[in-house]
Amino acid sequence: xxxxxxxxxPIGATRVGPDSGPCxxxxxxxxxxxxxxxxxxxxxxxxxxxxxxxxxxMHVAVAPACNIQCHYCNxxxxxxxxxxxxxxxxxxxxxxxxxxxxxxxxAIPQLSVLGIAGPGDPLANPExxxxxxxxxxxxxxxxxxxxxxNGLALSQHVDELVKYNIGHVTITINCVDPNIGAKIxxxxxxxxxxxxxxxxxxxxxxxQQRGLEMLVERGVLVKINSVMIPGVNDEHLKEVNRIVxxxxxxxHNIMPLIARPxxxxxxxxxxxxxxxxxxxxxLQETCAGDMRVMRHCHQCRSDAVGLLGQDRSAEFGMNTVxxxxxxxxxxxxxxxxxxxxxxxxxxxxxxxxSNSTLVSFTPLRHPGAVATARPLLVALASKSGRLxxxxxxxxxxxxxxxxxxxxxxxxxxxxxxxxxxxxxxCGETETVLGKTIRALQGCEVLLCAKIGIExxxxxxxxxxxxxxxxxxxPIEDAVTAVYQEWLASGRLAPLSASGQTRA
Amino acid sequence: xxxxxxxxxVNCWACLPVCPAQAIYEAKPHFLVDASKCTExxxxxxxxQCASICPVEGAILxxxxxxxxxxxxxxxIALEKMAEALAEIHAR
Numbered sequence: 001x002x003x004x005x006x007x008x009x010p011i012g013a014t015r016v017g018p019d020s021g022p023c024x025x026x027x028x029x030x031x032x033x034x035x036x037x038x039x040x041x042x043x044x045x046x047x048x049x050x051x052x053x054x055x056x057x058m059h060v061a062v063a064p065a066c067n068i069q070c071h072y073c074n075x076x077x078x079x080x081x082x083x084x085x086x087x088x089x090x091x092x093x094x095x096x097x098x099x100x101x102x103x104x105x106x107a108i109p110q111l112s113v114l115g116i117a118g119p120g121d122p123l124a125n126p127e128x129x130x131x132x133x134x135x136x137x138x139x140x141x142x143x144x145x146x147x148x149x150n151g152l153a154l155s156q157h158v159d160e161l162v163k164y165n166i167g168h169v170t171i172t173i174n175c176v177d178p179n180i181g182a183k184i185x186x187x188x189x190x191x192x193x194x195x196x197x198x199x200x201x202x203x204x205x206x207x208q209q210r211g212l213e214m215l216v217e218r219g220v221l222v223k224i225n226s227v228m229i230p231g232v233n234d235e236h237l238k239e240v241n242r243i244v245x246x247x248x249x250x251x252h253n254i255m256p257l258i259a260r261p262x263x264x265x266x267x268x269x270x271x272x273x274x275x276x277x278x279x280x281x282x283l284q285e286t287c288a289g290d291m292r293v294m295r296h297c298h299q300c301r302s303d304a305v306g307l308l309g310q311d312r313s314a315e316f317g318m319n320t321v322x323x324x325x326x327x328x329x330x331x332x333x334x335x336x337x338x339x340x341x342x343x344x345x346x347x348x349x350x351x352x353x354s355n356s357t358l359v360s361f362t363p364l365r366h367p368g369a370v371a372t373a374r375p376l377l378v379a380l381a382s383k384s385g386r387l388x389x390x391x392x393x394x395x396x397x398x399x400x401x402x403x404x405x406x407x408x409x410x411x412x413x414x415x416x417x418x419x420x421x422x423x424x425x426c427g428e429t430e431t432v433l434g435k436t437i438r439a440l441q442g443c444e445v446l447l448c449a450k451i452g453i454e455x456x457x458x459x460x461x462x463x464x465x466x467x468x469x470x471x472x473x474p475i476e477d478a479v480t481a482v483y484q485e486w487l488a489s490g491r492l493a494p495l496s497a498s499g500q501t502r503a
Numbered sequence: 504x505x506x507x508x509x510x511x512x513v514n515c516w517a518c519l520p521v522c523p524a525q526a527i528y529e530a531k532p533h534f535l536v537d538a539s540k541c542t543e544x545x546x547x548x549x550x551x552q553c554a555s556i557c558p559v560e561g562a563i564l565x566x567x568x569x570x571x572x573x574x575x576x577x578x579x580i581a582l583e584k585m586a587e588a589l590a591e592i593h594a595r
Contacts, residue, residue, distance in 0.1 A: 065517035066558065069577065075558040076513050091514075120515060127520070186579050189556040192521075192548050261588045266578050269588040 037250050040167060040221060042346075043112040043339065044144060053385040054342045057113040058104050058305040058313075060097035061090070062128045066120035067152050068188040068204060070174075071266035072227055072257055075120075090318065091119075094131035098139065100321045104305055105140055106331035108312070109338040115146035117170075123153040126160070133164040142332055142339075144168065148225070152188055152204055154211030162218050169215055170253075171208055172225040175233050176240055178202040183232050186266070209247070216248035223251040228275050228283055229267070230257070241287040252287060256280045277414055278442045284412070373492040375404035378479050379414060379440050379464070381448035388470050388478050392451035398436075400443060401475070403483040408476050414439040437462045445482055504566045505541035506551050508534050511562045518553035518563075527553060 043055050066075065092100060105111045114136060116122040122129040133145050147161065148170040161169065175181045181201025188200040195203065215222045224244045226237050233240075241252050256275045259267035266272075275283075305313040379398040381390035400411040416436045433455055440446065446464050449471040459466045470478035486492050505526070508518075512533035519527045519534065526540035536553075543566065544551045554563045554571035560578065561570045574582055 064515045065520070065556075066515070067517070067556065069558055071579075075515050091516075120517070125516065125520075186577065189517075189521075192552060192555065193550070194555040262592050266580055269580050269584055 055112040056108050056110040056307050059115045059117050062092050062097045062132050063122040063125035064091050064120045065124045067124040069186050074264040094128050097132045098135040103321045103324050106326045109334045113144045117148040121150050122147045123149045123157050137164045151208030151211045158214045168221045170223045173208050180233050212247050222249045224249045225253045227257050230275050254284050277439050375402050377443045378445045379443040388447050389449050392448040401479045403479050408479050505538035507564045517556045521552040523547050
């Protein structure tokens with residue numbers, strides 16, 4: 001029996017497994033995208049799980065103003081230690097943003113995407129946003145331009161947007177029901193008035209849906225972001241998923257609410273809880289059957305620079321940017337060469353994967369045991385994204401794979417210190433280890449290159465088996481080997497038969 | 504007759520483009536209102552535009568010196584809740 005790796009390979013992968021009702025399982029989620037769309041996103045680190053290991057993105061913070069208030073946002077916040085949407089260190093003018101993009105594009109030739117995502121709403125700052133796009137479309141036409149919006153001002157700017165060769169637009173849609181919206185958005189600024197409550201949510205929802213329809217009509221790829229807020233819109237997001245898919249959005253990115261009292265947000269102060277990793281996973285799982293869902297999203301800052309997960313914004317302060325002289329044409333040529341090399345490398349990897357059987361199961365004593373075995377979630381620490389090559393204690397995030405009879409499939413990522421590196425200043429009370437263990441909820445195995453005794457014991461007592469025997473092995477090989485070992489020892493018997501439960 | 508932007512302003516720029524009198528300008532440490540230009544939007548809009556989009560409670564005062572968006576009016580966070588959260592954070 002052959003195990004295929006699913007989800008890491010959006011270009012070459014094929015559908016595996018039958019549909020199983022309205023909430024189809026994990027098997028076919030990777031491949032609901034048409035080839036046409038896959039070609040358009042293959043160099044985009046945010047939209048392609050595979051591309052994000054190779055291509056870099058940057059956000060320029062040119063758009064400070066916002067036209068709505070969300071309960072998970074606090075406009076006062078600006079912290080160098082934090083990494084989450086809406087947080088920036090310095091606001092840029094459009095001229096500075098263009099210069100910075102060109103400098104970064106020379107220093108990091110993997111740069112393929114330039115996005116404007118805030119810290120306010122890009123379309124509440126149309127002059128600044130469009131001035132940036134206009135110049136970049138001229139000076140660096142190879143870069144993909146993206147914009148992320150709350151959607152309130154979207155419909156009035158769609159025609160301007162499509163002028164700049166905007167390939168992708170993200171709309172944050174948290175609800176399609178104004179009664180739910182009233183619990184998320186206290187007010188909007190619309191037609192020269194501050195409007196509150198249900199009425200505000202009604203207008204916002206109407207504008208978001210209209211914007212989505214207009215973009216799809218014009219052939220622009222639309223991604224929907226949703227923030228999962230337990231008890232507010234968690235169940236409702238299934239309905240949102242159904243509607244945005246029907247209207248032609250190509251991706252639905254369901255992200256966990258970030259709400260801590262120290263952020264000063266309404267939800268943070270009122271004690272609204274964040275979803276657990278397991279709750280998020282379950283919702284993404286439910287929605288994935290209907291639509292491709294992003295699992296490698298890092299919830300970046302609005303001025304992030306570099307590969308996902310490796311924010312280099314600190315290297316490109318405006319003083320540095322201003323002092324550098326850049327040969328723009330040489331930089332563009334270098335980007336083009338790097339892009340070709342990356343694509344070739346990826347094609348080679350695809351060819352290698354499709355030509356080799358990743359693993360064969362040894363025949364089992366009981367025929368049918370494989371088919372009825374339950375799936376296993378394996379978390380792993382990887383620096384390279386290819387090998388098990390990270391020390392447990394050094395890992396800032398863990399990759400999670402689901403392995404079952406249908407194959408090995410990338411499941412998502414779990415952050416180890418997701419929100420804040422400034423533990424002292426932010427006064428975290430929970431230990432980093434405790435937080436990490438909580439983030440790994442649902443996983444039964446943790447693969448890493450090395451691990452200390454204390455974390456080993458804590459993980460074990462939390463029901464997560466640490467394992468460093470597969471150090472430096474390729475991820476898929478290691479995950480597959482663990483699955484076979486668990487299968488052979490009978491630990492993956494169906495839940496009903498063995499009475500085992502998953503955390 | 505003019506509104507006033509005070510120190511709690513976070514320089515988010517939202518007010519500047521919506522002012523019909525171009526009375527608001529960027530300054531350090533925070534945006535300011537040119538009192539000779541500001542009309543408080545009387546005769547043009549029902550409410551001063553800057554104060555209708557400002558996300559920060561208490562950052563804009565009317566000509567009598569009173570907050571146009573008093574504490575709790577925008578975020579919906581009750582004062583005692585805010586005080587409680589701050590006390591809890593500072594006690595850590």
